[in-house]
Amino acid sequence: MLRLSPPGFLRFSQANSFEVIYGGGESNVAVSLANYGIPVEFVTRLPENDIGECALMEMRKRGVGTNQIVRGGERLGIYFLETGAVSRGSKVIYDRANSAISTIKKGEIDWEKVFDGATWFHWTGITPALSQGAADVCLEAIQAANELGVTVSTDLNYRAKLWKYGKEPGEIMPDLVEGCDVILGNEEDAEKHFGLHPENVDITQGESMNSQAYLSVCKQLKERFPRAKKIITTLRGSISASHNTWAGVLYNGDEFLETRTYQITHIVDRVGGGDSFMGGLIYGLLNYKNDDQKALDFAVAASCLKHTIYGDANLVTVEEVEKLMGGDASGRVSR
Amino acid sequence: MLRLSPPGFLRFSQANSFEVIYGGGESNVAVSLANYGIPVEFVTRLPENDIGECALMEMRKRGVGTNQIVRGGERLGIYFLETGAVSRGSKVIYDRANSAISTIKKGEIDWEKVFDGATWFHWTGITPALSQGAADVCLEAIQAANELGVTVSTDLNYRAKLWKYGKEPGEIMPDLVEGCDVILGNEEDAEKHFGLHPENVDITQGESMNSQAYLSVCKQLKERFPRAKKIITTLRGSISASHNTWAGVLYNGDEFLETRTYQITHIVDRVGGGDSFMGGLIYGLLNYKNDDQKALDFAVAASCLKHTIYGDANLVTVEEVEKLMGGDASGRVSR
Amino acid sequence: MLRLSPPGFLRFSQANSFEVIYGGGESNVAVSLANYGIPVEFVTRLPENDIGECALMEMRKRGVGTNQIVRGGERLGIYFLETGAVSRGSKVIYDRANSAISTIKKGEIDWEKVFDGATWFHWTGITPALSQGAADVCLEAIQAANELGVTVSTDLNYRAKLWKYGKEPGEIMPDLVEGCDVILGNEEDAEKHFGLHPENVDITQGESMNSQAYLSVCKQLKERFPRAKKIITTLRGSISASHNTWAGVLYNGDEFLETRTYQITHIVDRVGGGDSFMGGLIYGLLNYKNDDQKALDFAVAASCLKHTIYGDANLVTVEEVEKLMGGDASGRVSR
Amino acid sequence: MLRLSPPGFLRFSQANSFEVIYGGGESNVAVSLANYGIPVEFVTRLPENDIGECALMEMRKRGVGTNQIVRGGERLGIYFLETGAVSRGSKVIYDRANSAISTIKKGEIDWEKVFDGATWFHWTGITPALSQGAADVCLEAIQAANELGVTVSTDLNYRAKLWKYGKEPGEIMPDLVEGCDVILGNEEDAEKHFGLHPENVDITQGESMNSQAYLSVCKQLKERFPRAKKIITTLRGSISASHNTWAGVLYNGDEFLETRTYQITHIVDRVGGGDSFMGGLIYGLLNYKNDDQKALDFAVAASCLKHTIYGDANLVTVEEVEKLMGGDASGRVSR
């Protein structure tokens, strides 16, 4: 996806140039993993024009494999982003109808070939929100992964401005999530996708969410989707557009694990925060086997750092994440 | 329309920002006229989002009336422009499918109200190329203008990458052009829209066109569309992407008028060259009544200056055009 | 007025470009009102050169009427702004002597024509500080407004670096303020213009002002200028150049109303804060008739948002102000 | 002086930043000389604010002495520059009324002290055009220089938009020029300042001037100002704003010397062309004693290079000028 945003804190009507970032939910996760040294292929559909080529080049630059990318369709999806500050939130305008990925059709991707040698498949709730075709391809992929023993993770990622092709999330998402081993989602995702909701949480109050409320949602999710071994959520406290708190919880059936809460006092770019969490989580689960707390800590620290990085993707190394995870948030100059 | 282009001569894959210009065929003509002090309203359909609002603001800034603009649809059309130099031509990638104007439907614009007090209506061949709806609305407008005694002009403006909705130009354009009093078009337009063609002209040779060839096309156009009182064409000689020659001819049934040929040796931005010619021509025909030569001279000088202006629109004054038209092409500092 | 400022936090001597903003006290109020959908005309005098034209275009772009603007004089006033941070305050260098507005003379503006159909006239204390001519024209306007039943508001806006034409504020301002129905001013304005002062307030301490002190000033102002129905002041607490607190109080003869205090923790641009308050207040008084608290709340929320907008003018919508006014300061992404 | 210009070829109304250059006639000459290793002091009056300080810093950076600069006055003069291309000339808007130099008064500069150890004094016709005070100070300087045996040179530099303080050039300039040993001026200067004019020259035709016409002007100047030992003029042929021809002639009473004509086919910035010529000429006359042809050749080559340098000042070295003067205009990469 192509992101276009006015420089600094300018409003759209003040800009005569837009900063260009190529990213998007799944590709952000892929870039995170490539930065951590995990071999990763990004599977998508890109238009055969220079803008599509630029998106592909950005993936390649970051070390993400692009051999499974299908070319076709008319356009790359676009979103316009105006960066907010303090009490003025950032603003997103989607222009992604008829993007190459949304006009994909069942059968265009040979999932058996894609999964050859793969051990993990990640998808997000944004894809099936785009079109019936995208939802179909998602289901194909999940079923193939399940058959081939590939672990499946999802970030539920509800987006109110999508889901315009005539289907409700509740008609599509359950079939997809059923095949997932790891589920990342917040309370809004759970409510909008499956009608589940925590109690007594007002997300506009700038307070960190009550973790008991999350536990209740996690348990409900786990009951509904028994294949899932781990249910995770991020806890964002929106004190302002410039200052958030950030933490995570993980429920694995046995334990309900929490992390410390970070103060992100001078946000550079909060877009992609969830994706960077997911990237960190997958790395953590792969790397710290049998230590869900460490995996979760890595995910939270990684995504905490993301808020200091411009763009959608989290351009940090394992070493940087582990330094923060180890407790050094001092931000001292490394020289 | 939103134009996005890499700074300077960068290729798409080298840019991490795009320059932003709001423009488009008819709006460029409107801006020209507003700069010349002619009261003008721009009629279009813009989406109700900030990007649509930015396009509207640009019109308002330039003194173009925006009261007849209809709001609706999903998106503003986009085109990506990479600026070429010397032997590398500029490159345009259209991303205008499903733009607000292309999803317009018959009846959305009350043309009687629009034309109340108006004396001139201008449209271009780009609009009917977008969709059946846009073509229908064009026809409505032309018929209303004809009934109300409003002069109608058109810039045929053939664009090969448009015309994708299942109709050929030959099925649509003749009905529209029949209602026109003034026709601007080049040899390619005549050929692609109506199957007419001049002889012995190779547009890639960087040579100024043979004016006899043009005269033949003009006469054919005039025969086919008898309402048209003036047939005009621009003569662009593409020596390179940086150096063009530029002139114009006008056939009014009696005379075949030509202008001097300008050497545009250091092109700043050639997009909108034709639109600026049209803007100059309308001004000229309105202002130098009964002097087609002067009107044509104004049009050519105006559009010659356009090639020195960044963006799609021609931001020059009558005084500046008349100075060049008067023979002073010395480009001396005014101080 | 033309504002020139080094990019980011650069000092003047570090910049080799200056950001350009066209604005100024009254025009900022006008832009606010236009953004809220209130029809508004900006009355000023601009030089007949391209720089004056640019200022006019910016107004037009923002939807402010420019038909009453008089053209003449030699130059547009300029101010240079260096943006501070933390303990380094922003720095303003005025270069506005002999601006077109300061060389205006009595009789150049036909106030009866200007006020035809108008219901509200707003002026600021900056205008009479420029020159005798500007002060005279101000008085003309106020008297005409009073005669024609047009509500008059003022922002006292004392500027120590102006008032250089040989008159003290105390010789000029009282006559002008006598004709006002709504007065916005802070303790410094009251003291410097009329010799009134609150008690025990040290504006450099970064503490929010004591509201009792303000009440005392408001009452004194109301006694001195009995026509005024509402006296309002903003309460800025300067914790640092990057972090201010912000609130407002209004005294309407009966009640002394206060708002909540906002923490503006990451200021983007605090210039125009007072103007944006005034714009919000006029909108509020017009829109929430008989509910001064709501009008005041709107004004404070509007100007709170201004601090997150680059430039002099407050580019926000009623919807955005009402969201903040309704208590949502979370700055969450709108997508 | 502060120069503010839109980036690239943008028109004023398209820019939201202005490039900043500190320069001006005499300071440009000073910078040229400093670049050539000649010890030089710049004498002017600058306001005591940060903008004045920036101008001083730029001089100091370039190695020009600033010890003789007087501080005072209200503002630094400003000019706005819009850069043209091809048939659109650059545009200058002056905003220099009431600049610090224009409000200078006789006696503010101690010329005896300034000239202590000096051998050459250069002034331009811009200074006496600003105000009576500036003209008076100019005269003081010239008289002191004459008394102290300091060579005096002038660049007549007629500017139609100046000379607004009630005196005609013809009332002021003759007394000043009488004290000069070296006079640089073109045909327009001679005509506007002294009523002298060459024959049959149309400066808008883009043709190089007829050198006989110049010879006639030079002779007339020499007769009128017998102290002058050398009369020099630049010959600019304005083929377009992007392409000029450039040459010079020198008349020393005996010989009428000419240089080769340079084709400046891709002008980067032609402002300061004359000043760079003067800087080169002074260097040449000082360095190639008794070889006026070489001095003239150096001046022309130096100013030819200036057209490739952004800004007002000529940032080239003696080595670079001599390379071009020696005939190598190939512009090959030096590596």
Add this chain to the structure above:
Amino acid sequence: MLRLSPPGFLRFSQANSFEVIYGGGESNVAVSLANYGIPVEFVTRLPENDIGECALMEMRKRGVGTNQIVRGGERLGIYFLETGAVSRGSKVIYDRANSAISTIKKGEIDWEKVFDGATWFHWTGITPALSQGAADVCLEAIQAANELGVTVSTDLNYRAKLWKYGKEPGEIMPDLVEGCDVILGNEEDAEKHFGLHPENVDITQGESMNSQAYLSVCKQLKERFPRAKKIITTLRGSISASHNTWAGVLYNGDEFLETRTYQITHIVDRVGGGDSFMGGLIYGLLNYKNDDQKALDFAVAASCLKHTIYGDANLVTVEEVEKLMGGDASGRVSR
């Protein structure tokens, strides 16, 4: 290598930012080939820091294989580039001593592994100019290539400012060139490396070289290095820094082939012109087997286009080169 250059035509002392380009002789050739769809690996040594990583990422982005890159050494070589115009040539300042590649030692690269599956090896005369180690590794590579039947090409690329490690080119180059099948070099290379020289050519005169002179050099080279089947040279005519002519000749023992001469009238960036020629030539020789004329034409057209591309590398496609090669230099907009 990291290239740092002031924006536009600014001199070093005017810039407060430098544009960043990662490139260099061999990598430019590699990028060209990748753009033409040829699988290519870039073999070099990069430091293990973020700057080295950036260089690697740029290669990867462009589709060049980076698996054979060795990491080590202290720094990435740097060069500073100031872009000239008209009579002011571009200026290069090298800062490449102790770069990672110059401190490489024999044996660090396993050439057998590198050449596994390879058919072509290209090196340039810049590498052995850096250090004894780099020269040694070059020789290793050439010998391995010869043994393994890999075609070897070289661009002689003499650089006067290199060759500082105590050896003369004549002591090193002959051994290396002996193993080459294809040699690209101009008259300066031949003279400085091997003492061969054409007759009567003055490279500063801006005239295209006399091709007979080149033929004589080519023949001498072929005699001296009998393995070489093709000797090629580019013919650059430096009319000015902004306008060059460009052509090529090839001698294959039988024929002496020439191309048309291109007028490159508005150069964007001429650095990398030779590399882009080499990239085009290798592609041409691989693709148009047995048609040296076509290969040469492709090389010249490709490098002609390079002069319109910012940066060191030639970012064009086969389709674009073939269009120009086919005679269309009109630079018309592709839309």
Add this chain to the structure above:
Amino acid sequence: MLRLSPPGFLRFSQANSFEVIYGGGESNVAVSLANYGIPVEFVTRLPENDIGECALMEMRKRGVGTNQIVRGGERLGIYFLETGAVSRGSKVIYDRANSAISTIKKGEIDWEKVFDGATWFHWTGITPALSQGAADVCLEAIQAANELGVTVSTDLNYRAKLWKYGKEPGEIMPDLVEGCDVILGNEEDAEKHFGLHPENVDITQGESMNSQAYLSVCKQLKERFPRAKKIITTLRGSISASHNTWAGVLYNGDEFLETRTYQITHIVDRVGGGDSFMGGLIYGLLNYKNDDQKALDFAVAASCLKHTIYGDANLVTVEEVEKLMGGDASGRVSR
């Protein structure tokens, strides 16, 4: 030294331009002093190329004397700086090996001449860390200063990534520091240079240091280097990369003086913080004779302001520092 940094908070791999700053430890101190009106000469060795010249020009612009600068060597040292935020610290990559200053040799600077008329000499621990030659020259200078009665100050400034020429700090620094009258250093400097260390301090915890610990280090330093009359240290509390606390302590043998602690809540650029402290301290000790508390207060306030200034050098005036020192940290607009 040349500092190259990506704009804003971009990571190296996201930048296609680098901001350029010329600075470095001792030159930053020199610029501070020049800003305070203290005559100062900067003594260093710069390469004879344009990059070296740019560094020299920056000094000259800021009013620092450059007459004692020696020219020679191959290159200007470079460092790359990536600016961090919140929990991501800034990152420095040094590329200063073989810089002109590091290849200096004993005897290249005539210290007697340099110290003619001087009263104070300042050096930092960075210089002897570069090379044996630089260390030798440092020792020469200190010995000459001692002999000539010039006060000597040092900033110990330990840099782990330097000290690569085969000597340990402990072998070099003691001899140098023995000649110093004023020593600035923090706990890390004391430990790494002399093996001294405070107790119980964890510099990564974001807590302000315990001043007792510092007192212990100061006393140890004073015992070890009895010539030193004042031992000073800065106290930085790294709450995050965006928010630091800042204070200072001074031990003069009698008293252990402390300052208030500043909250630097929105850091613009923390590089050069220590240098700006030193510049303030020297000014303070010179200006507030016999009032070490005031000198220390000035140093802390000055360096507090530095954190709001982009670049390495502290561009503030005495007036600005004294305003903050006087307790006004409100950052109000000065207008």
